[in-house]
């Protein structure tokens with residue numbers, strides 16, 4: 001049995017809750033970012049995480065970016081339903097130039113901008129800056145999951161089957177990318193090995209990243225699907241083959257590497273300067 005089929009079967013038997021990239025993907029992105037931090041930014045991260053609390057408000061003893069990278073998913077799990085609705089993504093239509101709505105600034109790119117500002121502001125209470133760090137680390141990862149930045153009219157929720165094998169019953173295109181494809185991308189090795197073009201830094205960088213990820217969603221998530229056309233619903237379940245998954249894993253690794261490198265740049269910029 002080819003390794004990829006074995007791994008897919010294993011992941012299907014032990015599914016993870018839906019969240020962009022899952023815990024392993026977020027941790028891999030954070031490990032890459034941490035390896036690129038300046039000594040000053042590293043010292044700031046240590047200070048901000050020194051008294052870190054878990055989702056229940058108890059000391060977490062977590063000291064690395066990888067360890068705290070899924071905290072926004074953890075607090076969402078115990079929050080009232082819809083408390084963080086829309087915070088982890090932005091439903092940008094893959095076939096439109098215009099971005100999707102961002103209600104009250106609660107969408108992935110705008111929240112990165114807002115939390116990055118808190119992170120830089122040393123007059124803010126330590127707890128605020130600690131939580132801002134945890135949001136930024138997580139959301140930069142989420143934004144780079146293509147389906148968190150770009151969807152067709154199906155919202156990414158169309159059911160899929162790979163090679164005629166039904167994944168978990170009701171698995172959607174979005175969940176396939178979050179879990180199976182994300183975990184295969186991590187299993188393929190450290191992200192340091194992935195060559196990527198991260199583009200120039202810019203003041204509105206997170207919004208630029210979201211446009212880029214939306215284009216990746218169109219080019220690499222939807223266009224390889226036979227029968228995809230702008231403005232038309234795909235017939236469910238959508239049959240995908242192993243070649244689709246293989247190519248998707250390559251794209252997922254590139255997106256994760258972009259996320260890690262950009263996260264490091266952002267943290268170096270916001271935390272890398274000595275306090276006045």
Ligand SMILES: [Zn+2]
Nearest residue numbers: 019020088142
């Ligand atoms: Zn998330």
